[in-house]
Amino acid sequence: MPTPELAVIGGGQLARMMQQSAIGLGIRVRLLAEGPDVSAAQVVPDHVVGDYTDLDTLRSVVADAPVVTFDHEHVPPEHLRTLQAEGHACRPGPHALLFAQDKGAMRERLTDMGVPCPRHRLVETPADLEEFGFPAVVKTTRGGYDGKGVWVVRSAAEAEEAFASGRALLAEELVDFRRELSALVARSPSGEVRSYPVVESRQADGVCAEVVAPAPDLDPALAEQARELGERVATELDVTGILAVELFETTDGRLLVNELAMRPHNTGHWSIDGAATSQFENHLRGVLDLPLGSTDARSPWAVMVNVLGGAVEDLEAQRAVVLAAEPDVKVHLYGKSVKADRKVGHVTAYGPDLDDVLTRARRAAALFTEGAPHD
Amino acid sequence: MPTPELAVIGGGQLARMMQQSAIGLGIRVRLLAEGPDVSAAQVVPDHVVGDYTDLDTLRSVVADAPVVTFDHEHVPPEHLRTLQAEGHACRPGPHALLFAQDKGAMRERLTDMGVPCPRHRLVETPADLEEFGFPAVVKTTRGGYDGKGVWVVRSAAEAEEAFASGRALLAEELVDFRRELSALVARSPSGEVRSYPVVESRQADGVCAEVVAPAPDLDPALAEQARELGERVATELDVTGILAVELFETTDGRLLVNELAMRPHNTGHWSIDGAATSQFENHLRGVLDLPLGSTDARSPWAVMVNVLGGAVEDLEAQRAVVLAAEPDVKVHLYGKSVKADRKVGHVTAYGPDLDDVLTRARRAAALFTEGAPHD
Numbered sequence: 001m002p003t004p005e006l007a008v009i010g011g012g013q014l015a016r017m018m019q020q021s022a023i024g025l026g027i028r029v030r031l032l033a034e035g036p037d038v039s040a041a042q043v044v045p046d047h048v049v050g051d052y053t054d055l056d057t058l059r060s061v062v063a064d065a066p067v068v069t070f071d072h073e074h075v076p077p078e079h080l081r082t083l084q085a086e087g088h089a090c091r092p093g094p095h096a097l098l099f100a101q102d103k104g105a106m107r108e109r110l111t112d113m114g115v116p117c118p119r120h121r122l123v124e125t126p127a128d129l130e131e132f133g134f135p136a137v138v139k140t141t142r143g144g145y146d147g148k149g150v151w152v153v154r155s156a157a158e159a160e161e162a163f164a165s166g167r168a169l170l171a172e173e174l175v176d177f178r179r180e181l182s183a184l185v186a187r188s189p190s191g192e193v194r195s196y197p198v199v200e201s202r203q204a205d206g207v208c209a210e211v212v213a214p215a216p217d218l219d220p221a222l223a224e225q226a227r228e229l230g231e232r233v234a235t236e237l238d239v240t241g242i243l244a245v246e247l248f249e250t251t252d253g254r255l256l257v258n259e260l261a262m263r264p265h266n267t268g269h270w271s272i273d274g275a276a277t278s279q280f281e282n283h284l285r286g287v288l289d290l291p292l293g294s295t296d297a298r299s300p301w302a303v304m305v306n307v308l309g310g311a312v313e314d315l316e317a318q319r320a321v322v323l324a325a326e327p328d329v330k331v332h333l334y335g336k337s338v339k340a341d342r343k344v345g346h347v348t349a350y351g352p353d354l355d356d357v358l359t360r361a362r363r364a365a366a367l368f369t370e371g372a373p374h375d
Numbered sequence: 376m377p378t379p380e381l382a383v384i385g386g387g388q389l390a391r392m393m394q395q396s397a398i399g400l401g402i403r404v405r406l407l408a409e410g411p412d413v414s415a416a417q418v419v420p421d422h423v424v425g426d427y428t429d430l431d432t433l434r435s436v437v438a439d440a441p442v443v444t445f446d447h448e449h450v451p452p453e454h455l456r457t458l459q460a461e462g463h464a465c466r467p468g469p470h471a472l473l474f475a476q477d478k479g480a481m482r483e484r485l486t487d488m489g490v491p492c493p494r495h496r497l498v499e500t501p502a503d504l505e506e507f508g509f510p511a512v513v514k515t516t517r518g519g520y521d522g523k524g525v526w527v528v529r530s531a532a533e534a535e536e537a538f539a540s541g542r543a544l545l546a547e548e549l550v551d552f553r554r555e556l557s558a559l560v561a562r563s564p565s566g567e568v569r570s571y572p573v574v575e576s577r578q579a580d581g582v583c584a585e586v587v588a589p590a591p592d593l594d595p596a597l598a599e600q601a602r603e604l605g606e607r608v609a610t611e612l613d614v615t616g617i618l619a620v621e622l623f624e625t626t627d628g629r630l631l632v633n634e635l636a637m638r639p640h641n642t643g644h645w646s647i648d649g650a651a652t653s654q655f656e657n658h659l660r661g662v663l664d665l666p667l668g669s670t671d672a673r674s675p676w677a678v679m680v681n682v683l684g685g686a687v688e689d690l691e692a693q694r695a696v697v698l699a700a701e702p703d704v705k706v707h708l709y710g711k712s713v714k715a716d717r718k719v720g721h722v723t724a725y726g727p728d729l730d731d732v733l734t735r736a737r738r739a740a741a742l743f744t745e746g747a748p749h750d
Contacts, residue, residue: 002412005691016398017398019398019418020395020398020399023391023392023394023395023418024395024647024705024706024707024708025694025706025708026690026691026694026706026707026708026709026710026720027691028417028710037377041420042403042420043394043398043418043419043420044418044420045416045417045418045419045420045422047420272399276703277703285698289695290694290695290698291695291698291699291702292702293698293702293703294702294703298673298674299673315401316380316401316402319400319401319665320664320665320666323660323665323666323668324666327666327667327668327669328651328652328668328669330399331399331400331401332399332401333399333400333401334401335401335403345401
């Protein structure tokens with residue numbers, strides 16, 4: 001195989017969608033995949049199957065790649081520091097990734113920066129939690145995602161499972177929020193920063209269900225505040241590639257940071273079909289220190305709805321049904337086998353009328369998930 | 376490797392760009408590539424390296440693929456008939472491909488259909504050519520492309536090289552044309568047909584240099600005529616996937632068919648960034664008999680300029696220069712080594728102002744080709 005320009009660690013759908021953009025830009029990617037037929041391994045010929053927690057495996061993958069980026073934030077930071085010492089540019093670097101890996105470190109750093117966060121404290125014992133007060137959201141500081149590692153509790157007794165996990169825990173106030181927003185930013189090592197329009201992210205059972213771009217009826221001052229906040233966090237934490245800042249819009253009209261992600265993010269999938277430059281292309285341009293592309297929307301509204309594993313087993317066969325019902329919804333399947341509630345794809349609709357766009361995207365996703373039109 | 380849904384014969388840039396769309400739709404592609412590192416082999420893990428004129432090689436590639444499509448029109452028709460007899464759906468089929476492979480057969484069939492073509496006749500001897508008259512365009516009926524196998528002659532003596540080629544020759548009148556247009560149509564085996572906006576194709580040295588979508592100042596009646604003509608040819612010849620009908624707009628305001636191509640075509644590359652559904656996605660949807668997507672333009676103007684091999688050797692390194700100059704031009708590199716005048720990529724700009732769009736696309740392409748801005 002010829003020398004790759006970029007190593008991507010992790011073979012999920014984010015790496016798969018990066019590859020679509022890499023093909024256009026002529027970027028040769030080498031992939032570290034968790035298995036021989038994971039989502040991105042299906043579409044990246046130059047891949048190694050192995051364990052991203054093993055340093056020698058990482059070394060063999062990045063061997064002749066000057067730049068390394070990631071499908072997820074779980075690579076051990078000490079390995080990334082070793083790779084950097086050995087001459088590879090890890091983007092984002094471990095000094096930035098820390099704040100996406102460790103929610104305790106993230107809260108401390110953002111609070112130091114004066115970035116508004118929910119009230120929070122690290123809790124080691126039920127007594128600490130009693131002191132913090134109820135109701136509380138208790139989270140493992142590391143390793144949680146999509147609602148996993150998160151408990152909403154109204155007493156120390158309800159936090160038994162959390163304390164039994166043996167992991168470091170963070171308690172946060174249960175924010176009274178109107179909705180969730182996401183500020184997505186692309187940044188390059190040269191310091192160029194570009195923000196996508198602020199979107200609304202709608203969750204079901206702690207998992208992103210649909211995203212509306214831009215966030216409907218968002219106060220322009222709040223949109224500007226979200227944008228500035230995203231750009232400031234990206235710059236001060238020295239993030240490279242895509243940063244997603246997930247935000248609460250509180251019922252009293254403030255923004256509070258919920259989570260950070262340092263990679264292309266589910267709340268940015270709409271950009272593939274809805275923006276001048278997709279988040280995947282701008283992630284690649286960012287990590288390779290290429291000039292970034294426009295983050296402008298190409299349509300007044302875009303709606304992305306996740307396809308979760310449901311009643312339909314054969315998504316490829318169902319594609320014909322979906323496209324017959326909604327020929328102009330853009331379909332993105334991840335090449336994954338169907339398991340209950342697993343993210344196996346997404347659909348995006350765009351156009352001038354939000355109701356129409358929402359209806360089309362939801363109907364297409366429901367046909368993939370349930371096999372029947374959503375009503 | 377799991378069972379592919381589609382076999383693609385030929386590993387050039389058309390197959391490479393099909394793969395970008397296949398990734399989104401979740402279509403597993405198996406590729407027959409001419410070499411281990413050709414354009415599409417770089418991005419399709421499930422590929423076989425071999426010779427598309429060898430039946431056993433073709434059989435091994437299509438083995439478990441229900442549908443077969445093509446990067447080019449050069450697979451021997453007798454092999455395609457064998458594959459069909461063995462249960463594979465070749466799309467387009469050999470009965471249609473014949474008219475893209477053999478210009479003599481194409482002229483005869485279109486003329487029988489009443490489709491306007493340049494005056495023409497098959498010529499076997501210089502005497503035949505004298506009888507046809509001068510000036511004449513002499514073409515090999517098979518195997519010519521991008522200006523190869525075409526001679527403009529003003530006497531039989533000037534046709535010496537053509538006759539010396541030993542190939543069947545077609546003589547055509549030298550059409551007095553204002554410009555070249557292209558009518559691009561997607562069609563499925565179920566008979567669904569969708570036309571893209573008619574574009575203007577500008578050639579240099581017999582090779583497509585740039586494409587403007589839609590064709591500027593085109594008489595709406597001619598546009599409608601081109602569209603009807605494209606759809607009629609696609610339907611009557613039973614083309615599946617993309618058909619490109621290259622047309623002359625004569626100085627006296629008529630349309631004459633120049634060439635047919637039955638695959639995604641250079642005059643449709645603008646659709647990746649400029650249309651609701653790219654020609655590559657609609658080719659896949661067509662050949663797999665999925666409902667077709669909208670062929671509407673997403674922007675008032677789109678301009679595609681080919682990147683031909685020139686002074687710049689390292690296109691990947693030059694990418695940073697191009698994107699710095701034109702961050703919002705969409706770059707498509709084919710992973711090919713640079714040779715003089717070889718198509719190694721293309722760029723597309725879009726927007727509301729044609730002059731601006733043309734300027735940006737040309738400047739980006741010139742930076743790739745010449746290493747300096749176009750003036």
